[in-house]
Amino acid sequence: MQRSTVRRAAAIIAALLTLTGLTACAGRPQSGDPKNVKIAAINLLTFSPVYVADKLGFFKDEGLDVTIVPTTSGDASVQAMLGRSVDGATTGFDTPIELTAKGQAVQSLVGMEMATIYAFVGGKNFPAVPADDPAAFVRAVKGHKFGVASSGSTGDLIARGLFTEYGLDPEHDVSIIAVGTGAAATAALQSGAVDALISYEPDLTRITGSGAGKVVFDLRTSKAEQNYSQLPTSTLQATSAWIKSNPDIARSLVRAVARADTVLREKSDTALPVLKGLYPELSPQQIESIYSASRSHFRAEISRPTFDSAMKIYRGAGVETGQVSYEQVVATQFSQDWSAA
Numbered sequence: 001m002q003r004s005t006v007r008r009a010a011a012i013i014a015a016l017l018t019l020t021g022l023t024a025c026a027g028r029p030q031s032g033d034p035k036n037v038k039i040a041a042i043n044l045l046t047f048s049p050v051y052v053a054d055k056l057g058f059f060k061d062e063g064l065d066v067t068i069v070p071t072t073s074g075d076a077s078v079q080a081m082l083g084r085s086v087d088g089a090t091t092g093f094d095t096p097i098e099l100t101a102k103g104q105a106v107q108s109l110v111g112m113e114m115a116t117i118y119a120f121v122g123g124k125n126f127p128a129v130p131a132d133d134p135a136a137f138v139r140a141v142k143g144h145k146f147g148v149a150s151s152g153s154t155g156d157l158i159a160r161g162l163f164t165e166y167g168l169d170p171e172h173d174v175s176i177i178a179v180g181t182g183a184a185a186t187a188a189l190q191s192g193a194v195d196a197l198i199s200y201e202p203d204l205t206r207i208t209g210s211g212a213g214k215v216v217f218d219l220r221t222s223k224a225e226q227n228y229s230q231l232p233t234s235t236l237q238a239t240s241a242w243i244k245s246n247p248d249i250a251r252s253l254v255r256a257v258a259r260a261d262t263v264l265r266e267k268s269d270t271a272l273p274v275l276k277g278l279y280p281e282l283s284p285q286q287i288e289s290i291y292s293a294s295r296s297h298f299r300a301e302i303s304r305p306t307f308d309s310a311m312k313i314y315r316g317a318g319v320e321t322g323q324v325s326y327e328q329v330v331a332t333q334f335s336q337d338w339s340a341a
């Protein structure tokens with residue numbers, strides 16, 4: 001074979017190899033491509049770190065293309081996660097504990113609002129009760145219709161636990177009704193579909209501002225109630241199977257949300273414009289007031305003492321009796337990333 005023919009053959013082979021390589025690469029994401037992730041969330045202040053992380057570009061900084069899938073309750077978020085239509089969910093601190101005890105392995109990746117956010121609101125037919133008197137409040141609930149976001153939600157758990165603690169049987173002494181959140185909850189109180197409900201910001205401001213109800217017992221400020229007033233509220237969660245299959249993506253989510261927690265806690269000039277964009281129906285003054293009361297609650301760390309204290313409350317009230325360990329329900333492999341912001 002002549003040398004020129006050899007050179008032409010080599011060039012053709014090289015071109016074919018290059019084309020083959022490009023064709024093979026076209027069918028799969030490149031190492032620099034963003035990784036697609038879906039997170040189910042309710043647009044409420046307690047879950048705002050994922051929205052803040054998205055709006056401020058923290059997910060993109062971690063190489064993630066995150067889609068936040070809106071839901072109307074924590075229960076809906078959990079069902080989406082368990083059904084694999086989303087990769088993660090923002091919901092109650094107790095959710096992985098409850099699910100793991102039932103054989104569904106779910107873990108918290110990173111903390112969001114790690115303090116109590118709940119208050120009880122009474123409508124026009126609810127009796128007057130003394131301020132910060134949980135026993136009087138629970139007595140007043142007896143025989144009434146009481147609203148929660150959804151059956152099994154964190155608010156439902158807290159309401160049932162508080163009722164039980166002060167001698168009311170939540171199965172027989174009160175009618176507990178799922179009313180959703182936002183406008184649906186406000187409408188349920190206004191129409192008399194429920195006489196009282198448990199809620200949190202910004203729904204509390206919406207309800208009280210509309211005249212649909214008023215706060216009758218506030219766990220956030222209570223000095224008399226020392227159990228449920230101390231519970232952490234919300235975390236970003238995923239199934240243990242998903243975390244095991246996607247450790248790098250999970251770590252990136254943790255780092256982005258931890259940064260958002262830091263912004264919410266320490267950088268009001270950055271956080272407030274994002275929050276005002278998330279809740280345009282509220283006045284800037286209302287948002288500033290809500291945020292001021294909650295900003296110190298946003299912490300990424302989910303410590304063992306926090307878990308142990310919560311479990312003591314759950315078990316003491318007879319709400320959670322499963323033998324679930326800290327390592328089962330908290331993704332401790334990311335603990336160093338909680339402070340990476």
